[in-house]
Each structure stands twice: as C-alpha cells, then as structure tokens.
Amino acid sequence: MKTLIRKLALTLGAALSLALAALLSPAVAATGGIAWDKFPEKRITDMAALQNGAKLFVNYCLNCHQAAFMRFNRLRDIGLTEQQIKDNLVFTGVKVGDTMHVALDAKDAKDWFGALPPDLTLIARSRSGGQGSGADYIYTYLRTYYRDETKLTGWNNLAFPGVSMPHVLWELQGQQRAIFADEKDPHDPARTVHVFKGFEQITPGTLSAEEYNLAVADLVAFLQWMSEPNQGNRVRLGVWVMLFLAVFTVIAWRLNAAFWKDVK
Amino acid sequence: MAEFKEAPAGAPAAAQVTTWLQNRFPTAFDAYKVHMSEYYAPKNFNFWYFFGSLALLVLVIQIVTGIFLVMHYKPDAAKAFASVEYIMRDVPWGWLVRYMHSTGASAFFIVVYLHMWRGMIYGSYKKPRELIWIFGCAIFLCLMAEAFMGYLLPWGQMSYWGAQVIINLFAAIPFIGPDLSLLIRGDYVVGDATLNRFFAFHVIAVPLVLLGLVVAHLLALHDVGSNNPDGVEIKAKKDPKTGIPLDGVPFHPYHTVHDIVGVSVFLMIFTAIVFFMPEVGGYFLEYNNFIPADPLQTPAHIAPVWYFTPYYSMLRAVTDPMVNVFAVVVALAAVLAVLKGGLAGKWKAAVLVAALVVIAALKIFDAKFWGVVVMGVAVLIMFPLPWLDRSPVKSIRYRPGWNKWLYGIFVLNFFVLGYLGIKPPSDIGTLVSQIGTLFYFGFFLLMPWWSRIGEFKAVPDRVTFHAH
Numbered sequence: 001m002k003t004l005i006r007k008l009a010l011t012l013g014a015a016l017s018l019a020l021a022a023l024l025s026p027a028v029a030a031t032g033g034i035a036w037d038k039f040p041e042k043r044i045t046d047m048a049a050l051q052n053g054a055k056l057f058v059n060y061c062l063n064c065h066q067a068a069f070m071r072f073n074r075l076r077d078i079g080l081t082e083q084q085i086k087d088n089l090v091f092t093g094v095k096v097g098d099t100m101h102v103a104l105d106a107k108d109a110k111d112w113f114g115a116l117p118p119d120l121t122l123i124a125r126s127r128s129g130g131q132g133s134g135a136d137y138i139y140t141y142l143r144t145y146y147r148d149e150t151k152l153t154g155w156n157n158l159a160f161p162g163v164s165m166p167h168v169l170w171e172l173q174g175q176q177r178a179i180f181a182d183e184k185d186p187h188d189p190a191r192t193v194h195v196f197k198g199f200e201q202i203t204p205g206t207l208s209a210e211e212y213n214l215a216v217a218d219l220v221a222f223l224q225w226m227s228e229p230n231q232g233n234r235v236r237l238g239v240w241v242m243l244f245l246a247v248f249t250v251i252a253w254r255l256n257a258a259f260w261k262d263v264k
Numbered sequence: 265m266a267e268f269k270e271a272p273a274g275a276p277a278a279a280q281v282t283t284w285l286q287n288r289f290p291t292a293f294d295a296y297k298v299h300m301s302e303y304y305a306p307k308n309f310n311f312w313y314f315f316g317s318l319a320l321l322v323l324v325i326q327i328v329t330g331i332f333l334v335m336h337y338k339p340d341a342a343k344a345f346a347s348v349e350y351i352m353r354d355v356p357w358g359w360l361v362r363y364m365h366s367t368g369a370s371a372f373f374i375v376v377y378l379h380m381w382r383g384m385i386y387g388s389y390k391k392p393r394e395l396i397w398i399f400g401c402a403i404f405l406c407l408m409a410e411a412f413m414g415y416l417l418p419w420g421q422m423s424y425w426g427a428q429v430i431i432n433l434f435a436a437i438p439f440i441g442p443d444l445s446l447l448i449r450g451d452y453v454v455g456d457a458t459l460n461r462f463f464a465f466h467v468i469a470v471p472l473v474l475l476g477l478v479v480a481h482l483l484a485l486h487d488v489g490s491n492n493p494d495g496v497e498i499k500a501k502k503d504p505k506t507g508i509p510l511d512g513v514p515f516h517p518y519h520t521v522h523d524i525v526g527v528s529v530f531l532m533i534f535t536a537i538v539f540f541m542p543e544v545g546g547y548f549l550e551y552n553n554f555i556p557a558d559p560l561q562t563p564a565h566i567a568p569v570w571y572f573t574p575y576y577s578m579l580r581a582v583t584d585p586m587v588n589v590f591a592v593v594v595a596l597a598a599v600l601a602v603l604k605g606g607l608a609g610k611w612k613a614a615v616l617v618a619a620l621v622v623i624a625a626l627k628i629f630d631a632k633f634w635g636v637v638v639m640g641v642a643v644l645i646m647f648p649l650p651w652l653d654r655s656p657v658k659s660i661r662y663r664p665g666w667n668k669w670l671y672g673i674f675v676l677n678f679f680v681l682g683y684l685g686i687k688p689p690s691d692i693g694t695l696v697s698q699i700g701t702l703f704y705f706g707f708f709l710l711m712p713w714w715s716r717i718g719e720f721k722a723v724p725d726r727v728t729f730h731a732h
Contacts, residue, residue: 069349119556121349126554128546227554228352230359238539245535249528256521263307263513264731 033159034196036132039139043221045232050078053222056215058089060168061120064109067100069121070226077229078222114164124220124227135224142169142216146178146199158196173212174205299486304512305519306492308727312382313490314526318375321527322368323478329365330467337417339463341456344419345556363542369411370548371534373571376404380646385671387658388491394650396488399481401646406474408572408643413462413470415569416454420553425566427462428454433579436633453559494727495658501726511727547686565688573685574678575639578704580689581697582635589702590634591623638701645708652708655715657723664718670707677703 043049054075057067073096075085086096094101100121109116127134141159145167148156153166158178167173176199185191207215225231271283286293336355338347351358380400383389389397416427431454435445450457489499489509498509513519543549547570552563568576598619602612626634660667681700684693 069346069353071354074353122554125543126551128543128551134551228359230353234359234539234542238535241535241539242532245528245532249525249532252521252524252528256525259517259521261731263518263729 033161034140034144036136036140036159037143039133039135039220039224040217041135043217044135044224046221047079049218049221050225051080052215053218053220053225054078054080054089056219057120057222057226061219062100062102064102064104064113064117065120066102066104067121067226068119070100070229072096072098072100074229078225117165120223120226122227124224133224134227135220138223139216139220142219143173143213145170145173146176147202148178169212169216170205172205172207172215175202176200177202299482300516300520301514303486303515304498304509305490305515306496306498306509306511306727307513307518308492308494308511308729309490309519309522310493312378312386312493314523314530315375315379315382317523318526318530319372319379320478321530322372322375323474325364326368326372327471329361329368330471332361333365334467339417339460341419341459341557344417344459348418360538363538366549367534367537367542369414370544370569370571371537372407373411375530376407377571380404381675384649385660386491386493387495387653387655387660389650390491390495390653390658391650392488393485393491396481396484397650398647399477399484403474403477403481404646405643406470406477410466410470410474411569411571413466416459416462417466418553419459419557420550421555421557421561421563422550422553422566424454424557424559425563426568427458429566430568431458433632433636433639436630436636438629438633441633455559491658492727493659494661494724496723496725496727498727511729567686567688570682570686573683574681575642575685577681577685577697578642578701579635579639580685581694581701582631582638583694583698584631586698586701587626587631587634589698591626594619594622594626638705642701642704645705649708649711652711653715654712655720657720659723662721662723664720666718670714673703674707 072085072090072094073082075089076082080089082096090096104117106116124134124138127137129137131137137159141157144158145155146158147154150156151162153164155163155165155167155170156178157163157167167175179197179200180194181197182192183195185193201209205212228234268287269283271280275283333351336347336351336358338344348362351362353359355361383397383400412427412430416423431445431448434448435441437444446452448458449455450461489497489512492498492511496511498511501510502508503510537544537548543551550567550569567573598615601607601615605612605615607615655663657663660671677700681697681704684697684700687693
C-alpha cells in the first residue's frame with residue numbers, strides 16, 4: 001500500500017507539473033504586435049467594475065459588434081436588476097431576454113470597415129495565446145491606439161498593427177502619437193529596425209491616463225466575464241467537489257486497506 | 265435449463281426475490297460469477313493496472329455526457345457553434361456536461377496511452393493474450409476516429425480547418441484519393457454535409473463498434489485471465505483442492521475496492537481540470553475554436569489536438585529526403601535478407617523484386633502520400649506486436665537491464681514527437697521528428713531481433729507480492 005500511495009503521489013505530481021508546463025507554454029503561437037500588458041485580474045470579481053464595463057460595452061462596442069450568444073438578462077449575474085437592465089442598457093424594441101444583436105448590416109460593415117466586426121461574446125477566450133490571456137491582449141489593444149495618417153481611418157494600433165477599427169474610445173483617452181526610433185538590428189548590423197519609444201499625448205481626453213486605464217480594465221473585465229458568465233460559479237463549485245472527492249478518496253483508501261489486509 | 269429452485273418457506277423477501285430471479289435469468293448470476301466474484305485476478309497488480317478500469321469509466325462519462333449534449337446540440341453548419349454556446353450559457357448545467365465531455369476526450373487518450381504502455385512493459389500482449397491486444401488496438405483506432413469526428417462538431421475555426429487538413433490528406437492517396445476525400449467530406453469543401461455525416465458517425469456508428477470491441481476485449485481477457493507485472497501465469501499454480509490460482513484474488517471485492525481508489529484519485533485530477541482549467545492552456549480546448557468556423561479565413565497555424573500530434577509529427581517528417589532515406593533502408597534490408605537470411609534462391613529473388621517495387625513506388629508517388637502511409641502504419645504497427653516481440657519472458661522486470669532504457673527512450677521519443685506536432689514546422693524540428701520517426705519504426709520493426717538479445721533473468725514460479 002505504501003508503494004501504491006507513493007506512486008499515486010508521484011503521478012499526481014507528474015500530472016500537475018505537466019499541466020503547469022502546459023499552462024506556462026500555451027499551445028498557440030502569437031503573431032505580430034507588442035508584448036501584452038497584464039490585465040488587472042482582480043477586477044473580474046469586482047461587481048462595480050463589471051457593471052461599469054457593461055455600460056461601456058453597450059455604449060461603445062455594441063453599435064457595431066454584436067454579442068450574439070449573450071442575453072441581456074444574464075447581466076443579473078453581475079448584480080443588476082431586470083428593471084435596471086431594461087432602463088439603462090437595452091435600447092429600442094429589444095426584449096430583455098434577447099441576445100445582444102446589432103442593427104449593423106453585414107454588407108454595410110464590409111463596405112465601411114473592410115471586414116465584419118467580430119462577435120465579441122467569446123473574444124476574450126479566443127484571443128488567448130503565447131503572450132498571455134485574451135484579457136491581457138484586449139487590455140493592451142484598447143490602450144495602444146495612436147494617430148497614423150497613413151491609415152484610412154487615421155488610426156493604428158501597437159497590439160494589432162494595421163487594425164481596421166478606428167479608435168472608438170478616443171474621446172475618453174484623447175489622441176496620442178507613437179514615437180518610433182530607428183535602431184540597429186541586434187541580429188544584423190547592416191539593417192535598422194523601427195523601435196517603439198513611447199506615446200505622446202496630442203489632445204487630452206475626458207479621462208486622465210489613469211482613469212482611462214481603469215475604464216479599459218472594467219471593459220475588459222466585462223468581456224472576460226461575458227466569455228464565460230459562469231466562470232466564477234464554476235470555480236466555487238469546484239472547490240466543494242474537490243473537498244468531497246478528498247474525503248471520498250480517504251474512505252476508498254481505508255476500504256481498500258480493510259479488504260487487502262488479509263491477502264498474504 | 266437449470267433446476268428450478270424453491271426458496272424455503274418463511275425466507276426473507278430478499279432471498280425470495282433472488283430465487284425468483286435465479287429461476288428466470290440464471291445467465292446474469294453466472295455472468296456475475298465469471299466476471300466478478302469468481303474471476304481470479306493476480307494479487308500483485310500495481311499502479312499501471314488502474315488504467316483499464318479508468319478507461320471504462322471515461323467511456324461511461326463520454327456516453328452519458330454525450331447523450332445530454334445531443335439533446336441540445338444542432339448538427340447544422342449554421343447553428344452548430346451557436347448551439348454549443350447555448351449549452352455553455354443557457355442550458356442548466358450544460359457547461360458542466362460540455363466540459364466533462366471535452367475533458368473526457370483528452371482524459372480518454374491519457375488513460376488509454378498509459379493502459380497501452382502497461383501492456384508493452386509487462387508483455388501483456390504475448391501468448392495467450394494476442395487477441396486481447398488486437399481488440400485493444402482496434403479500440404484505439406475507433407477512439408481516434410471518434411475523437412477526430414467529434415472535434416468537428418463544435419464548428420469552431422480549429423474544428424473546421426483541422427478537419428479540412430486531415431481530410432485533404434486522403435486526397436494524396438494515388439488513384440482513389442480525390443474521390444475518397446470527396447466521399448468523406450460529402451462536398452468539395454468541409455461543410456454542412458461533412459458535419460452531418462461526422463455527427464452520425466460520432467454519436468452512433470463508431471460508439472456501437474467501440475462498445476462491441478470493449479465487450480470482446482473484456483470477454484477475451486476474462487477467458488485467458490489477466491497478466492501481471494511479473495508476467496507469471498497464475499493459472500499454472502492452483503490450489504489442488506479448490507482449483508483456484510494460488511496468486512489470484514476474486515476480482516470482486518478485492519480489485520473493485522482497489523480500483524475505487526484509482527477512480528477517486530483520477531476523478532480528483534479530472535474535476536480539477538473541469539472546474540479550474542477546462543482549456544488547459546489551449547491544449548484541451550484550443551483558443552481558436554472559440555471563433556466560429558470561417559471557410560474564407562485560414563488560421564495562421566493549424567495543429568491537431570495534442571493526442572494526435574505524435575502521429576502528425578511523423579506525417580510532417582516525411583519530406584523528399586526522408587523518402588530517399590526510406591528507399592535506402594528498404595534496399596539495405598533487402599540486401600541483408602539475401603545475404604544473411606538463409607533463404608532459398610527463389611525467395612532471394614522474390615525479396616529483391618519486392619524491394620525494387622517498393623523503392624520504385626517510393627520514388628513514383630508523392631512524399632505527401634508516404635507521409636499519410638507513415639502516419640497510418642504508425643498506428644497499425646501496434647497490431648502485430650505479439651509476433652514482433654520474440655523475447656522469452658513477458659515482463660520488463662526479467663528482460664535485460666538495457667531494455668528499460670530502450671523503453672524509456674521510446675516514451676521520451678513519443679513525447680518529443682508530440683511536442684513537435686504542436687509547434688509550427690521548423691528546420692530543426694523536422695530533422696528531430698525525422699530521427700524520431702525512424703526510431704519509432706525501428707523500435708517495432710527491429711523488435712524481432714533486439715528482443716532476443718541480452719541476458720534474461722530467471723522468472724519466478726510465483727508472483728512477487730508484499731502484503732500490505
């Protein structure tokens with residue numbers, strides 16, 4: 001029995017370390033863009049942050065992007081009442097039990113932006129990759145828009161170079177310019193590389209830089225929550241299931257020992 | 265028909281019901297004895313012997329969760345993705361059922377790979393258990409088909425493009441390839457027709473075959489009896505009075521209570537994944553698969569799910585230079601067979617002609633086709649293992665010491681191939697996977713020779729067992 005327990009512990013350890021290794025090196029390679037900033041994860045459990053995120057989402061994103069798998073009344077899970085949802089977040093003619101569709105016609109979208117704005121229900125899950133979580137990516141993306149007159153929209157982005165969406169939150173953030181410098185390529189002295197040196201604020205926004213970061217964090221927290229509204233419950237329930245199984249394992253172990261003590 | 269029994273007058277109700285059933289369904293009572301209470305399994309089972317019962321548990325999990333998923337899933341290209349999200353969001357407990365099913369798919373492969381590994385190190389496939397092994401290999405094949413077709417159903421980007429890539433491989437088969445891939449797809453691109461037929465295969469056809477094979481696997485096992493870590497036949501030493509193997513214990517209750525320990529530890533790991541990290545860093549649920557399938561947008565990097573990647577690596581390893589290596593290996597093998605094989609003249613000629621035909625075929629057909637062949641043979645090569653292994657002993661415990669290293673490198677190689685199959689192709693990666701592929705095939709094809717070399721230890725008469 002001792003060897004059995006040792007082996008079980010070893011496997012458990014091996015399985016956990018494998019899982020850890022897997023988490024540390026996610027399966028999907030990242031493509032393009034700068035290193036991602038870390039999304040402040042605490043906000044995902046902050047109801048006020050999620051509610052503010054929902055407000056920003058409905059006001060700024062839901063005009064072009066839809067969230068076709070998300071129902072308005074699911075927002076009750078982040079502490080809003082059905083009446084609050086109806087009064088503040090649902091606009092003309094949409095029922096509170098409907099999913100978040102937009103009136104934007106797919107063909108128009110293609111004509112105006114060159115691409116259909118992607119559905120945002122699962123955006124936080126689908127953008128995870130080698131550099132971090134999908135939330136990290138969006139948190140970086142929404143904060144690294146800069147003025148670029150060579151682009152059709154007049155905007156470019158560090159996390160998503162050549163993005164077709166203009167900076168929708170520009171009134172909040174204000175306009176900024178990216179400063180690049182040409183430096184020698186460390187791998188090939190004959191070539192120069194374009195290196196990002198920092199942002200320069202051109203016009204101020206209605207929010208300070210700090211306030212803007214917090215607002216984006218709230219919006220990203222909402223997107224992360226929306227990608228799996230049940231994620232908090234899932235983890236809470238999981239703790240109970242694990243506790244039950246731990247007790248069950250002890251009982252199973254002693255039951256086994258009780259039977260096998262007679263086997264010589 | 266068995267004798268009609270009569271419960272004694274005034275017997276308790278339970279005894280009366282039992283007698284009533286015994287008279288009407290004696291088969292069930294016989295089966296209980298044969299497979300449970302009087303199935304004598306070796307008492308020295310170790311850690312590796314948990315994975316058979318765990319595979320059965322995962323099979324049950326997959327069937328039960330699968331039934332509930334089908335209640336809400338829509339096998340329709342326009343609705344499939346949305347219906348999965350509907351299950352995840354709106355169906356009560358749907359998220360749990362779905363995560364159990366997606367985690368179960370990966371768990372199935374982990375458990376089955378470990379179960380196969382057990383068979384390999386303890387020689388469980390050797391006489392008289394060849395057929396059990398063959399049924400098991402067929403189960404593995406079914407499992408791969410089941411997993412591949414099931415993966416299309418969520419209709420995400422990776423579902424779609426993974427299926428597209430793999431089905432296109434069939435098109436590389438000479439002559440029939442294009443028609444064959446068309447037959448599998450049911451359309452010129454992966455589409456609604458593909459989704460519908462994969463759904464039919466995934467929920468009905470393959471599970472039926474799989475269940476039949478599992479029954480055959482278990483019946484054949486219980487006919488010849490289980491092997492054990494010592495590779496000793498426990499039926500050779502029986503109690504002269506009872507006829508019960510001296511080293512055997514009744515499967516129930518001894519191994520059932522033992523397996524419950526394994527089940528509870530397994531469930532701890534399983535539920536930890538389901539509740540705390542269902543995506544497992546993009547390995548169990550790939551991130552790209554949260555984007556609905558888009559036939560017009562190919563993802564930058566298409567990789568199969570982790571359990572297929574060792575084989576996918578071998579497929580990618582077959583480049584034109586690799587085909588030349590194969591040709592040289594075939595030529596060398598033929599020359600060796602002629603010079604050292606001790607064959608009659610007629611057979612020598614036959615070997616040379618066969619080798620020439622194979623080399624010609626290698627050069628005529630595309631490397632892509634040979635990649636498909638290599639991938640297929642890598643799985644099928646498991647089937648003849650009982651006849652490839654010529655070792656006089658079963659268990660690795662009594663084989664020459666260096667065998668442990670060889671088996672260890674085999675596993676390591678399998679992991680490396682799996683890792684490379686996840687990554688985008690690179691020059692060094694291709695080279696390593698080519699060496700890995702040659703090692704993988706060398707391990708099996710040269711087994712008739714290497715398995716006989718070295719000093720074998722004496723196999724004991726009875727199993728080694730330390731009482732708890």
